[in-house]
Amino acid sequence: MPNRLTAVDAARRIAAGDLTSEALVRACLARIAARDAEVKAWCWIDPAQAIAAAREADTRRLLDAGKLGPLHGVPVGIKDIIDTADMPTQHNSRIFRGHRPARDAACVTILRAAGAVILGKTETVEFASHGRNPVTVNPHDFARTPGGSSSGSAAAVAADMVPLSFGTQTGGSIIRPGAFCGVYGFKPTHGLVSSEGAKPFSPTLDTIGWYARSAADLRLLADVFEVADGTTAPAPAAGSLRIGICRTEYWSRAEPGMRDAMATAERRLRAAGAQVEDVALGPALAALNDLKETVMRVEGRVAFLDLERARPDLLSPGIVKRMADARQRGHGALRDALDRAAVARIEFDRLAGAFDALLTPAANGEAPLGLTFTGDPIFNGLWTLLHAPCVTVPGLVGPAGLPIGLQLVAPRYRDARLLAVAETLGALLAGADATR
Amino acid sequence: MPNRLTAVDAARRIAAGDLTSEALVRACLARIAARDAEVKAWCWIDPAQAIAAAREADTRRLLDAGKLGPLHGVPVGIKDIIDTADMPTQHNSRIFRGHRPARDAACVTILRAAGAVILGKTETVEFASHGRNPVTVNPHDFARTPGGSSSGSAAAVAADMVPLSFGTQTGGSIIRPGAFCGVYGFKPTHGLVSSEGAKPFSPTLDTIGWYARSAADLRLLADVFEVADGTTAPAPAAGSLRIGICRTEYWSRAEPGMRDAMATAERRLRAAGAQVEDVALGPALAALNDLKETVMRVEGRVAFLDLERARPDLLSPGIVKRMADARQRGHGALRDALDRAAVARIEFDRLAGAFDALLTPAANGEAPLGLTFTGDPIFNGLWTLLHAPCVTVPGLVGPAGLPIGLQLVAPRYRDARLLAVAETLGALLAGADATR
Numbered sequence: 054m055p056n057r058l059t060a061v062d063a064a065r066r067i068a069a070g071d072l073t074s075e076a077l078v079r080a081c082l083a084r085i086a087a088r089d090a091e092v093k094a095w096c097w098i099d100p101a102q103a104i105a106a107a108r109e110a111d112t113r114r115l116l117d118a119g120k121l122g123p124l125h126g127v128p129v130g131i132k133d134i135i136d137t138a139d140m141p142t143q144h145n146s147r148i149f150r151g152h153r154p155a156r157d158a159a160c161v162t163i164l165r166a167a168g169a170v171i172l173g174k175t176e177t178v179e180f181a182s183h184g185r186n187p188v189t190v191n192p193h194d195f196a197r198t199p200g201g202s203s204s205g206s207a208a209a210v211a212a213d214m215v216p217l218s219f220g221t222q223t224g225g226s227i228i229r230p231g232a233f234c235g236v237y238g239f240k241p242t243h244g245l246v247s248s249e250g251a252k253p254f255s256p257t258l259d260t261i262g263w264y265a266r267s268a269a270d271l272r273l274l275a276d277v278f279e280v281a282d283g284t285t286a287p288a289p290a291a292g293s294l295r296i297g298i299c300r301t302e303y304w305s306r307a308e309p310g311m312r313d314a315m316a317t318a319e320r321r322l323r324a325a326g327a328q329v330e331d332v333a334l335g336p337a338l339a340a341l342n343d344l345k346e347t348v349m350r351v352e353g354r355v356a357f358l359d360l361e362r363a364r365p366d367l368l369s370p371g372i373v374k375r376m377a378d379a380r381q382r383g384h385g386a387l388r389d390a391l392d393r394a395a396v397a398r399i400e401f402d403r404l405a406g407a408f409d410a411l412l413t414p415a416a417n418g419e420a421p422l423g424l425t426f427t428g429d430p431i432f433n434g435l436w437t438l439l440h441a442p443c444v445t446v447p448g449l450v451g452p453a454g455l456p457i458g459l460q461l462v463a464p465r466y467r468d469a470r471l472l473a474v475a476e477t478l479g480a481l482l483a484g485a486d487a488t489r
Numbered sequence: 490m491p492n493r494l495t496a497v498d499a500a501r502r503i504a505a506g507d508l509t510s511e512a513l514v515r516a517c518l519a520r521i522a523a524r525d526a527e528v529k530a531w532c533w534i535d536p537a538q539a540i541a542a543a544r545e546a547d548t549r550r551l552l553d554a555g556k557l558g559p560l561h562g563v564p565v566g567i568k569d570i571i572d573t574a575d576m577p578t579q580h581n582s583r584i585f586r587g588h589r590p591a592r593d594a595a596c597v598t599i600l601r602a603a604g605a606v607i608l609g610k611t612e613t614v615e616f617a618s619h620g621r622n623p624v625t626v627n628p629h630d631f632a633r634t635p636g637g638s639s640s641g642s643a644a645a646v647a648a649d650m651v652p653l654s655f656g657t658q659t660g661g662s663i664i665r666p667g668a669f670c671g672v673y674g675f676k677p678t679h680g681l682v683s684s685e686g687a688k689p690f691s692p693t694l695d696t697i698g699w700y701a702r703s704a705a706d707l708r709l710l711a712d713v714f715e716v717a718d719g720t721t722a723p724a725p726a727a728g729s730l731r732i733g734i735c736r737t738e739y740w741s742r743a744e745p746g747m748r749d750a751m752a753t754a755e756r757r758l759r760a761a762g763a764q765v766e767d768v769a770l771g772p773a774l775a776a777l778n779d780l781k782e783t784v785m786r787v788e789g790r791v792a793f794l795d796l797e798r799a800r801p802d803l804l805s806p807g808i809v810k811r812m813a814d815a816r817q818r819g820h821g822a823l824r825d826a827l828d829r830a831a832v833a834r835i836e837f838d839r840l841a842g843a844f845d846a847l848l849t850p851a852a853n854g855e856a857p858l859g860l861t862f863t864g865d866p867i868f869n870g871l872w873t874l875l876h877a878p879c880v881t882v883p884g885l886v887g888p889a890g891l892p893i894g895l896q897l898v899a900p901r902y903r904d905a906r907l908l909a910v911a912e913t914l915g916a917l918l919a920g921a922d923a924t925r
């Protein structure tokens with residue numbers, strides 16, 4: 054079933070002529086037809102348009118065989134707060150019902166230039182903020198949330214509907230859904246991927262990232278986006294790694310399944326010969342989630358002011374309420390939070406720079422029951438505020454039989470090394486050795 | 490001639506029924522018809538559309554007299570890197586020729602919600618970056634640049650074609666054209682005005698701001714955009730002020746006309762009873778323009794990657810060359826510059842917090858001859874990097890008979906106080922006393 058291929062494998066087969074983009078896209082569409090009535094990952098998809106794009110990719114392959122992009126013919130899902138010129142972009146907002154942007158977001162342009170086929174738009178929390186929740190369910194248990202706000206992107210990749218998808222993270226909106234759905238998720242260092250054409254919420258925090266079913270796929274996209282600064286790094290031997298275990302000040306919120314998963318990962322790393330030690334963030338890195346909340350709310354007041362002025366009737370009360378709270382906090386609170394965060398970044402890079410990566414929970418535990426709560430971002434917000442690159446590494450399972458995701462975090466701009474370490478850890482959690 | 494009214498006066502007269510928006514817009518259009526063949530401030534304007542919008546404002550005034558926005562019926566010019574749904578947005582780029590955005594930029598939505606009439610689009614440097622220069626000339630001397638990149642916005646206000654206009658600053662693109670054209674320009678604290686729908690160049694630096702012919706007009710817009718955090722501050726008595734004179738490490742680049750202007754301002758402040766003292770930025774605040782250049786180039790590489798991938802043939806060589814340079818510098822240089830800038834912000838706020846404002850050059854001197862060089866941003870970039878609010882205060886004249894602009898700078902989020910001080914200084918430079 055080509056829809057189960059990783060992007061690396063699919064791109065290789067397409068380039069070699071062993072698979073057509075059309076066959077791959079048709080397999081994805083068939084999977085969506087079979088499963089999306091239940092999973093509800095996609096808010097917009099036009100099979101005929103997707104097939105036409107795939108056919109065009111197949112034609113171009115014949116004409117320009119020597120200069121194919123690294124994603125040639127590979128389908129990608131796009132979170133619906135990211136603009137697409139040939140598909141609606143509705144932000145799960147009543148204000149944007151039927152909205153058609155005139156241009157692609159920067160990341161969509163880069164994907165298309167790399168040869169990707171944009172398959173459709175995926176469900177999101179309203180403006181990836183605090184409004185309406187998506188209808189998407191967790192593909193592993195329809196009674197549970199897939200996490201949010203990049204709900205549809207994580208669920209679509211987890212359900213083998215598409216090999217790659219794009220999301221955004223302001224609090225924990227990439228890493229947490231990745232954990233709940235059991236896929237790899239990557240939030241690059243802040244600022245390395247243009248967020249032009251994605252709906253702003255909190256520019257200090259907003260980061261574009263992506264999902265895949267393999268660490269190598271995350272790296273493929275990192276190369277396309279020049280995130281890795283030209284460096285390449287093969288997956289290191291597990292025995293060569295130095296990993297810091299960072300339980301954070303929020304460890305009491307980790308559920309038993311997450312505690313077991315962290316212990317399992319630590320045990321396997323040690324068994325493989327890795328150096329593993331506990332890392333405490335210390336007082337200079339305390340209360341980062343509180344600072345994140347201040348930044349998010351006060352910047353959110355700026356980001357949504359136009360909608361509050363123009364269409365207050367159609368903006369969800371959760372957003373309006375937080376804007377009022379931000380007015381109470383005032384700009385002085387923002388300055389204080391930004392300055393503390395800037396100093397914390399320097400401190401964190403120094404601390405984490407001694408390790409290949411820090412290992413920390415990607416979420417409290419398994420996906421919670423119900424769709425009204427997309428889960429707690431408490432193990433995510435601090436890293437987002439630190440601008441640190443983060444990866445969800447799947448592979449472990451919790452007491453309810455659902456995925457448990459661990460998170461690797463590195464100093465800013467060490468994205469290439471982090472993704473290489475994620476490949477090694479992913480193989481270790483899956484029981485294999487990535488270095489062969 | 491209503492086109493010479495300030496925005497405050499025009500809004501007051503329109504609200505009172507002493508002036509119609511249509512009469513005001515027609516006066517602006519007549520001025521544009523008479524002068525813009527030479528000044529070339531506007532890259533797009535449709536008189537019929539502007540008059541229709543003004544008429545609609547006049548009708549709404551009759552129907553909703555009790556709930557008029559603070560800018561009801563007042564025309565505003567918009568720099569052409571800012572999206573408008575009912576006008577083209579072309580960025581002075583061959584890639585965007587004829588481009589029509591589907592939505593207004595956030596600042597345009599807020600302006601319209603406040604009752605403003607969007608008059609047309611103003612000339613800009615390509616993407617407000619390093620590409621094609623605009624055709625706009627300085628309204629005071631057609632052989633000279635109006636400055637850039639917000640060239641058309643500054644020139645249009647200076648030439649009495651419109652009372653208000655919007656621009657953006659990444660280096661010195663608001664403050665410097667304001668100085669060269671002899672108008673007030675305001676760059677708010679970074680992050681207080683949403684830049685959604687304005688073309689990104691360097692998100693750490695990009696800031697939306699505006700031009701007017703009075704300090705009170707700057708404050709009117711600051712209130713509309715909630716920049717002042719709810720505080721109001723009347724123009725203080727000049728004798729109550731404590732002003733720091735900050736010549737910066739770049740003082741040797743100040744021309745004789747600027748040196749005279751700074752001396753004149755200092756003399757008048759002292760004569761009015763203000764406390765005036767020299768302020769040195771010190772080693773912690775040295776070389777900020779070099780850091781700004783690094784941030785701008787490395788972030789510019791991210792911002793323009795989509796266009797480089799999709800349309801390299803139509804992107805100006807100046808931009809492509811700087812992207813190549815940014816790849817050489819690498820992400821490590823960005824991290825270093827961002828961290829130094831963050832620490833410098835804390836240091837600067839402490840230093841400048843002892844004063845009502847710092848007084849510093851807005852540019853090297855008068856507008857240079859020719860249109861190939863929009864002038865040196867050396868007295869601007871450092872403040873942009875510091876995220877400090879800045880105002881161009883006009884009123885003085887240089888040896889060639891052209892405007893010389895001074896600049897007031899304050900710690901972050903002290904925008905309201907800064908604008909009040911600008912009103913006092915402006916009156917002092919114009920020879921009157923703003924406090925009556």
